[in-house]
Amino acid sequence: MNNKIKATLISLTLLFTSTSYAAMSEIAVCNDCSTQEINTLINKQASENIYVVDFVNRTAQKFTSDSDTNSQPIAVAMSVSELNTINNRYEYRKTHLRAVKP
Secondary structure, eight states, X not given: OHHHHHHHHHHHHHXXXXXXXXXXXXXXXXXXXXXXXXXXXXHHOOSSXXXXXXXXXXXXXEEEOOTTTTOOOEEEOOOHHHHHHHHHHTGGGTOOOEEOOO
C-alpha cells in the first residue's frame, strides 16, 4: 500500500516536470549580443514568448509580443519558475543564469 502511494507520487512528479519543459516557449541563445542583435534575433522567432539566454554574461531575458496585432516584442519580467526551468535545461553547462530586469 505504501509503495503504491510512493509510485503514484513519483509518476505525477515526472509527469508535471515533463509538462513544464514541453510548455516552455522558444529559447534563443545569443552570447554577448548587443541590443540591436537581440532585437534582430527575437524578430525572427514565431512564438509569443521568447527567452534570450546569454551564457557569456550569464543572463536570461524574456520578451513577449501580441500575435494578434503583430506588435514589436517587449522585455517583460521573468518569473522565478521560468528562470529555474531555463537553469535546469542548461544545467550541464555548470552556469547559473540570472534574470535581467526590463
